[in-house]
Amino acid sequence: MASSTPARRHFTVRVPCTSSNIGPGFDVVGLSLSLYLTLDVTIDPSSSSTAPTLSYTGEGAAEAPLDPYKNLTTRCALYVLRCAGIHQFPTGVVIKVHNEVPFGRGLGSSGAAVIAGILLGDALGQLKLSKERLLDHALMIERHPDNVTAALIGGFVGSYLLDLSDEDSQRKAVPLSEVLPEYPADAGEQWGRDPPAPPKGIGHYIRFGWAKEIRVITIIPQFEVPTAKARSALPDKYSKEDLVFNLQRLAVLTTALSRSPPDSHLIYQAMQDRVHQPYRAHLIPALPKLLDSVTPTSHPGLLGICLSGAGPTILALATENEEEIAKSIVGEFEKEGIQCRKEFLVVTEEGATVTEHEV
Ligand SMILES: Nc1ncnc2c1ncn2[C@@H]1O[C@H](COP(=O)(O)OP(=O)(O)OP(=O)(O)O)[C@@H](O)[C@H]1O
Numbered sequence: 555m556a557s558s559t560p561a562r563r564h565f566t567v568r569v570p571c572t573s574s575n576i577g578p579g580f581d582v583v584g585l586s587l588s589l590y591l592t593l594d595v596t597i598d599p600s601s602s603s604t605a606p607t608l609s610y611t612g613e614g615a616a617e618a619p620l621d622p623y624k625n626l627t628t629r630c631a632l633y634v635l636r637c638a639g640i641h642q643f644p645t646g647v648v649i650k651v652h653n654e655v656p657f658g659r660g661l662g663s664s665g666a667a668v669i670a671g672i673l674l675g676d677a678l679g680q681l682k683l684s685k686e687r688l689l690d691h692a693l694m695i696e697r698h699p700d701n702v703t704a705a706l707i708g709g710f711v712g713s714y715l716l717d718l719s720d721e722d723s724q725r726k727a728v729p730l731s732e733v734l735p736e737y738p739a740d741a742g743e744q745w746g747r748d749p750p751a752p753p754k755g756i757g758h759y760i761r762f763g764w765a766k767e768i769r770v771i772t773i774i775p776q777f778e779v780p781t782a783k784a785r786s787a788l789p790d791k792y793s794k795e796d797l798v799f800n801l802q803r804l805a806v807l808t809t810a811l812s813r814s815p816p817d818s819h820l821i822y823q824a825m826q827d828r829v830h831q832p833y834r835a836h837l838i839p840a841l842p843k844l845l846d847s848v849t850p851t852s853h854p855g856l857l858g859i860c861l862s863g864a865g866p867t868i869l870a871l872a873t874e875n876e877e878e879i880a881k882s883i884v885g886e887f888e889k890e891g892i893q894c895r896k897e898f899l900v901v902t903e904e905g906a907t908v909t910e911h912e913v
Pocket residue numbers: 572574591614618619625626627653656657658659660661662663664665667701732779780781782862863864865
């Protein structure tokens with residue numbers, strides 16, 4: 555019997571940006587927000603092109619590699635395919651990327667790129683992996699679960715990663731997003747060795763509620779802080795007092811943000827942090843001043859303020875007066891000679907999506 559030619563396909567992958575930590579929840583909580591990384595993907599199996607053709611518009615267009623073996627998203631897709639025993643991309647893949655998520659600002663651009671790549675690999679291989687299995691792959695690439703879990707699941711999410719074995723945590727064949735700029739030479743697809751599939755069920759998460767009154771203000775400075783640099787500024791050990799300080803606040807915060815009407819005094823205090831922000835202050839000049847001067851007393855309507863992810867973006871939560879709050883934060887950055895853009899964002903109920911279109 556003659557084998558049938560694979561059908562042409564057209565699908566869209568859409569992944570929200572994320573703000574992680576929300577003060578005390580370092581590497582634990584993430585919030586998915588309404589700036590998106592979108593891939594428009596067509597597959598024409600009759601094409602002679604073996605490597606995907608990538609084009610890219612929007613944030614990061616000048617930096618993002620268009621070589622599919624170097625680009626973070628397509629490397630993640632290839633990782634998923636190879637874990638499933640599929641050694642190459644299908645022929646005739648054309649990917650048009652449009653990105654609204656600024657690079658290196660603390661809004662989860664790398665997490666969005668990783669989730670987009672995992673979903674791309676799943677869709678290209680028609681693997682139909684479960685959300686849990688998709689997350690396993692993402693967590694082998696971005697080892698802190700906060701951004702990738704919120705980007706995949708949507709909403710306000712808490713998560714943890716099970717301890718990996720020494721062998722799993724050191725696998726060179728995984729395209730680690732913050733550690734390696736690209737696959738190490740001996741893990742390239744032409745070497746033909748497929749990476750072992752990730753261990754099963756390594757990421758566990760829960761979605762929290764989000765009070766409908768809470769609005770999200772992001773102030774995005776015009777400079778980047780690479781996450782790897784912001785993580786290397788952190789100490790290896792913490793005092794018992796500082797850990798207890800954060801644990802107490804995080805326990806209160808996850809429920810406080812779900813209650814209507816939101817209690818500004820409870821939330822403001824519960825968003826204080828001693829685990830990452832103090833150690834990153836030298837990377838974001840206005841940060842200490844901002845955290846001290848923008849309060850529910852000085853700015854009625856404000857609920858809390860913190861560094862978004864590894865920074866430099868500032869996340870402020872408020873029930874009203876968003877314009878005034880944003881203006882004050884922008885003003886503090888301007889005093890340091892730093893220009894910013896402000897975005898009033900919405901918490902996305904839906905996480906990452908893949909939509910197949912008729913061709
Ligand atoms: N859409 C994308 N396509 C390709 N590479 C990307 C994309 N988005 C991000 N990256 C890569 O990830 C890097 C930024 O990742 P980094 O972890 O430093 O910051 P971030 O994810 O924006 O911030 P945070 O993790 O604090 O939220 C970029 O410099 C780029 O190399």
